Amino acid sequence: MKSLSRRATLAAAALAAIASLGTSPVFAADKLKVAGIYTVPFEQQWVSRIHLALKAAEARGEIEYKATENVANPDYERVMREYANGGSQLIFGEVFGVEAAARKVAKDFPKIAFVAGSSGKPAGNNFSVFDNYIQEPSYLSGMIAGGMTKSGKIGLVGGFPIPEVNRLMNAFMDGARAVNPKVTFSITFINSWFDPPKAKEAAFAMVDKGADILYAERFGVSDAAKERKVLAIGNVINTQEQYPDTVVASALWNMQPTVDEAIKQVKAGTFKAADFGPYSMMKHNGSSLAPLGTFEAKVPADLKKKVADKQAEILAGKFTVKVNDAQPKP
The missing domain is CATH 3.40.50.2300 (Response regulator)
Structure with a gap:
């Protein structure tokens, strides 16, 4: 099936990204180490937007990207801590069902930037949120x-x-x-x-x-x-x-404006807890109405x-x- 093929391609790309990671300290010229932690498959609507934007940044050579899909809620905190202890500098995810655990991890790792899909507010100096304001x-x-x-x-x-x-x-x-x-x-x-x-x-x-x-x-x-x-x-x-x-x-x-802004801030050393939700609005090119395509003449x-x-x-x-x-x- 087409969806399974797409998923296999995404998984292979993610594994390739993981295999390419090194252990040297990160300097200004190094790629930013970014992780994604998702409770659903990569192709699920919400998560696919985050994953695609991060894969695009990876393709441009800006980041080294690792990601895990289908993480059960009870395992989310453990996986997040593994990425935090593994050298990730920026961690993305959707944390609606694991709010308390994700915020606890962020508090324990104040030097790491977290950007989470959340209905809640930013927290501390490093836990930012975003939302689908489309x-x-x-x-x-x-x-x-x-x-x-x-x-x-x-x-x-x-x-x-x-x-x-x-x-x-x-x-x-x-x-x-x-x-x-x-x-x-x-x-x-x-x-x-x-x-x-x-x-x-x-x-x-x-x-x-x-x-x-x-x-x-x-x-x-x-x-x-x-x-x-x-x-x-x-x-x-x-x-x-x-x-x-x-x-x-x-x-x-389109999650690209949100992802790009977070990466820019972390690289510049200016990242702080904030609400990235507005970057999903049309004025920032964070959302749009798809072309009518096959229905152009039918509407x-x-x-x-x-x-x-x-x-x-x-x-x-x-x-x-x-x-x-x-x-x-x-």
Whole structure:
């Protein structure tokens, strides 16, 4: 399968990076030693963004990058300490289920920079946070969904009702209502970050109730949409290549600005605990609306103009997409 092949390639690249690491002290001309610790596979939407940005920095010769995927929550602290004791100068990860443990490790290693996906605040002098503030393109993708639905019913399938998911769903729904005030929504959380079969079944149930567009916050939803011949809106990554007749648009997350800023600060010796979340917004090129691609000619011209005009307003600072972290309601 294509996803397994991609995963094997990523794993091989990570192993190659680990094998290339040396043990000499790091000076200004040396590559920064960076580690990534992830509780899910590299190809999972959220983690793939971090991993891809760090792999790009590695390819440019700026860092030496090691990473571990599928780390169980009880093992997260141990793995983080191993990287910290192994010479890592900058550690990335998503720590939502292991907040206390990750912050404890950061406190024990004050000379190491930590940048964690977290709903919490920065801590100490070395624990920075980031978040997926891609509500702007989520709003725009919602406008497309609202203008494309024929039944007036849209289904949303998410992982957990946490702020990082809620704010994107709420922005998507606001965008849909902006062009179609009568649209209605069905919402399901599968209580897992990576369970495509469960997400697929939840999506099937929504189609059975009349939904003709599905918001694919989790893997598996677009598969259901493809099988039932309805449309889907992607999230975080662009999967239109895999679903050319199904995925209309996607709100994309680009972690490169966040990663680049952290690397720059650590190399300059100016790193301090901060909120890197704003680097995920459109004005920093941290997020965008994916090109319509195969749906370029299928989306009505007047709808495309409305979306383009709203995007221009966002970039000009004339329109602000509301950040609503509350659990969305059907």
